[in-house]
Amino acid sequence: MIKNFLMNLLLSAIWVALTGSLYYTNFLFGFMLGFFILWIMNRNEADQRYFYRVPKIISFAFYFLYEIIKANVQVAFDVITPKYFFKPGIVKYPMSARTDFEINLLSTMISLTPGTLIVDISDDKKTIYIHVMYLTDPETFVRQTQTGLERRLLAILR
Incomplete structure (x- = not known):
């Protein structure tokens, strides 16, 4: 669970760096986008907490x-x-x-x-x-x- 959270934060930071706008709304959008990407990638794993x-x-x-x-x-x-x-x-x-x-x-x-x-x-x-x-x-x-x-x-x- 901690691994997924840290990966989600990393994906959010990458999103902010790629877009070049350091706003909290952009970070939240990146967090939601990273959450969706991680959810797609980990659908078949046992730990879904x-x-x-x-x-x-x-x-x-x-x-x-x-x-x-x-x-x-x-x-x-x-x-x-x-x-x-x-x-x-x-x-x-x-x-x-x-x-x-x-x-x-x-x-x-x-x-x-x-x-x-x-x-x-x-x-x-x-x-x-x-x-x-x-x-x-x-x-x-x-x-x-x-x-x-x-x-x-x-x-x-x-």
């Missing part, structure tokens, strides 16, 4: 960017309006993540979203306590986080 993970990573990046923008707009709207709309609360969140790396990455992604903060992780590493600034329904928050952020993150890592 790279070709499944890259689209999942791109999808996760767009999803997480959307969630950050949505939370920032909500916080900004609350700041500029005279009435406060926040309803803070602490949620007990049962995790599907098991390894320390998965738990650490999940808690970091949750904390990066404005309006949420990790308070504590239980000793048995099965639950996270999250402070949520805009908590209307704890069950809805848990369900949205499980089906959205955690499911997509674990699909990349596993």
Whole structure:
């Protein structure tokens, strides 16, 4: 998998060198072109993880960017309006993540979203306590986080 990623970066750099324009859009186009070339060349190999993970990573990046923008707009709207709309609360969140790396990455992604903060992780590493600034329904928050952020993150890592 690392070999394919490094080869894809090399193909992107070759594309940028051949076209002569050093722009990030040109590099991204070269990356997509290199990904397609590598996919064609490695269709019959047994290890196809790279070709499944890259689209999942791109999808996760767009999803997480959307969630950050949505939370920032909500916080900004609350700041500029005279009435406060926040309803803070602490949620007990049962995790599907098991390894320390998965738990650490999940808690970091949750904390990066404005309006949420990790308070504590239980000793048995099965639950996270999250402070949520805009908590209307704890069950809805848990369900949205499980089906959205955690499911997509674990699909990349596993």
